[in-house]
Amino acid sequence: MRKSIATVSVSGTLTEKLAAIAAAGFDGVEIFENDLLACPLPPEQIRDRAADLGLTIDLYQPFRDFESVPADLLARNLRRAEHKFRLMERLGADLLLVCSNVSPTVVGGDELAAGQLRLLAERAAERGIRIAYEALAWGRHVNEYLHAWRIARLADHPNLGLCLDSFHILSRGSDPIGIEAIPGEKIFFLQLADAPLLAMDVLQWSRHYRCFPGQGNFDVSGLVSHVLNAGYAGPLSLEVFNDHFRQADTRRTARDGMRSLIALEDTLKGAGRAHPVVPSGFAFAELADGDPAEGRRISEVLAGLGFLRTGTHPTKPVELWQQGGARLLLNATGGDPALVAIGLDSADPGGAVKHAESLLSPVLPRERAPEEARLDAVAAPDGTEIFFCDGSWLSDFEPDRQVPGEITGIDHVALTQPWHYFDEGELFYRSVLGLRPQGSLELPDPYGLLRSKAMASPGGAVRMVLNIAQVGPGDIPRQHVALACDDLMAVARRLRAEHPGLLLPIPANYYDDLEARHEVDPELRHLGVLYDKDERGGEFLHLYTVTVGRVFFEIVQRIGGYEGYGAANAPIRLAVQHSGGN
Numbered sequence: 001m002r003k004s005i006a007t008v009s010v011s012g013t014l015t016e017k018l019a020a021i022a023a024a025g026f027d028g029v030e031i032f033e034n035d036l037l038a039c040p041l042p043p044e045q046i047r048d049r050a051a052d053l054g055l056t057i058d059l060y061q062p063f064r065d066f067e068s069v070p071a072d073l074l075a076r077n078l079r080r081a082e083h084k085f086r087l088m089e090r091l092g093a094d095l096l097l098v099c100s101n102v103s104p105t106v107v108g109g110d111e112l113a114a115g116q117l118r119l120l121a122e123r124a125a126e127r128g129i130r131i132a133y134e135a136l137a138w139g140r141h142v143n144e145y146l147h148a149w150r151i152a153r154l155a156d157h158p159n160l161g162l163c164l165d166s167f168h169i170l171s172r173g174s175d176p177i178g179i180e181a182i183p184g185e186k187i188f189f190l191q192l193a194d195a196p197l198l199a200m201d202v203l204q205w206s207r208h209y210r211c212f213p214g215q216g217n218f219d220v221s222g223l224v225s226h227v228l229n230a231g232y233a234g235p236l237s238l239e240v241f242n243d244h245f246r247q248a249d250t251r252r253t254a255r256d257g258m259r260s261l262i263a264l265e266d267t268l269k270g271a272g273r274a275h276p277v278v279p280s281g282f283a284f285a286e287l288a289d290g291d292p293a294e295g296r297r298i299s300e301v302l303a304g305l306g307f308l309r310t311g312t313h314p315t316k317p318v319e320l321w322q323q324g325g326a327r328l329l330l331n332a333t334g335g336d337p338a339l340v341a342i343g344l345d346s347a348d349p350g351g352a353v354k355h356a357e358s359l360l361s362p363v364l365p366r367e368r369a370p371e372e373a374r375l376d377a378v379a380a381p382d383g384t385e386i387f388f389c390d391g392s393w394l395s396d397f398e399p400d401r402q403v404p405g406e407i408t409g410i411d412h413v414a415l416t417q418p419w420h421y422f423d424e425g426e427l428f429y430r431s432v433l434g435l436r437p438q439g440s441l442e443l444p445d446p447y448g449l450l451r452s453k454a455m456a457s458p459g460g461a462v463r464m465v466l467n468i469a470q471v472g473p474g475d476i477p478r479q480h481v482a483l484a485c486d487d488l489m490a491v492a493r494r495l496r497a498e499h500p501g502l503l504l505p506i507p508a509n510y511y512d513d514l515e516a517r518h519e520v521d522p523e524l525r526h527l528g529v530l531y532d533k534d535e536r537g538g539e540f541l542h543l544y545t546v547t548v549g550r551v552f553f554e555i556v557q558r559i560g561g562y563e564g565y566g567a568a569n570a571p572i573r574l575a576v577q578h579s580g581g582n
């Protein structure tokens with residue numbers, strides 16, 4: 001299908017927007033009026049610029065507060081419309097979006113609205129222009145798409161049809177099945193936006209929190225399938241009002257929008273089928289283990305946790321450390337200790353990279369000696385390298401040894417996202433890796449708020465937590481690797497006895513509160529182990545190490561089907577980390 005985007009969805013000036021939208025591979029644009037008003041170019045040059053870039057101008061918008069008005073206002077509104085029609089001729093646009101009236105001066109009655117829209121459509125028809133009528137979710141009288149359709153049907157003019165906007169429909173909880181009763185040729189335009197579920201005024205929700213399909217909680221692809229069943233053949237057009245997008249890099253946002261439409265098409269094509277390349281587990285996590293300023297190295301922490309160095313790469317300064325099913329690569333190429341890459345077990349690494357590439361992810365070049373294992377990798381939006389592994393990579397690290405120990409594997413990794421690319425990260429991990437969102441949270445931090453989203457593969461073999469930290473002066477964005485074990489109390493006892501300096505200290509006040517809420521083993525307090533319990537009785541025991549560079553480790557034990565991440569305890573950790581408990 002043709003792909004379009006409203007210029008309001010990305011940052012920049014109109015000419016920057018057009019260039020970025022074309023570079024991202026869109027076929028067309030909706031020109032948002034404010035972008036045009038602020039542009040120094042005359043409409044003819046904007047038209048030529050778009051054409052040179054290979055973009056069609058699919059829609060001009062919005063035309064506000066037109067219908068259901070008293071007679072004197074109608075005359076003024078028609079005059080206003082004539083001006084916009086002339087502008088559209090100069091711009092080479094033949095579809096005008098008219099959104100439902102939000103003004104308190106509206107006079108009610110479908111007959112009146114239909115009659116006035118019919119007049120507008122007649123005037124438009126004289127110039128070969130069509131009108132797409134859109135029910136804004138906060139429209140004064142018309143705020144449901146089926147109401148807009150009843151009025152358009154009453155008006156009964158070939159140049160009057162509907163603009164359907166997924167946000168307005170889904171934010172009100174309207175059932176999109178009704179779209180199938182609208183003749184496809186009367187749906188003149190389809191605008192797509194997703195949004196997180198928020199309990200707030202719908203206008204504020206729409207103007208600040210929309211996001212690209214796949215980044216929020218709406219079933220946008222389900223809505224699109226109803227629109228296609230109705231016989232709609234126009235473009236899929238993104239229309240997103242988002243405070244972060246307005247500040248983010250123009251080209252990057254446009255590319256992300258394109259990724260969301262490609263993923264949406266994949267979902268429509270593969271409806272009901274499993275994701276093609278969902279990973280089956282963590283092959284490894286790779287950490288840069290340079291010389292940290294404070295002297296401690298990740299390797300010391302790993303040794304304390306019971307890991308053994310089992311191999312060294314033949315040509316690169318990379319060591320393999322193992323314990324149980326957990327494999328960590330330490331890369332001594334310099335830089336502050338940080339989590340730089342994740343290896344995922346994949347049945348088809350080549351296919352996984354192709355899939356990632358089809359979703360516009362940069363494929364990483366790998367310089368490798370001819371005898372080394374083939375590695376397929378792409379870059380995630382946060383810069384983390386994602387490797388797809390079929391097991392052959394381990395042969396680089398002969399001899400591969402079994403290291404029995406308390407740790408059984410990698411439970412999850414927590415990555416810090418740049419704040420203005422948080423939604424991009426979620427879409428990447430959902431579409432490229434087939435992870436499913438498990439929920440999002442906002443957690444108090446002594447100096448701000450931590451926004452966090454958890455995602456997991458079906459079955460939970462791969463779990464990731466994406467955080468955006470508000471980083472204050474002197475703070476570092478932290479990442480962590482959570483290691484699974486079967487007996488956390490035993491691990492804690494040993495660490496407390498042998499390496500007490502590796503453990504993050506937990507305040508006594510936490511245990512006073514914990515003991516008020518749950519009947520817990522008093523030993524938790526003595527060992528500094530944190531505890532959580534879910535509504536279904538699942539339990540979670542965990543502890544944290546101190547931070548080295550940007551990285552710390554968590555050790556976790558899941559009991560009774562616990563699916564969370566101990567979010568209730570994260571604010572305690574953040575406060576201790578901030579207060580120099582490291």
Ligand SMILES: O=C(O)c1ccc(O)c(O)c1
Pocket residue numbers: 061062097099134136165191206207239
């Ligand atoms: O927020 C608005 O005013 C607005 C304008 C035009 C649209 O298409 C829309 O969905 C919302």
Ligand SMILES: [Mg+2]
Pocket residue numbers: 134165191239
């Ligand atoms: Mg809209």
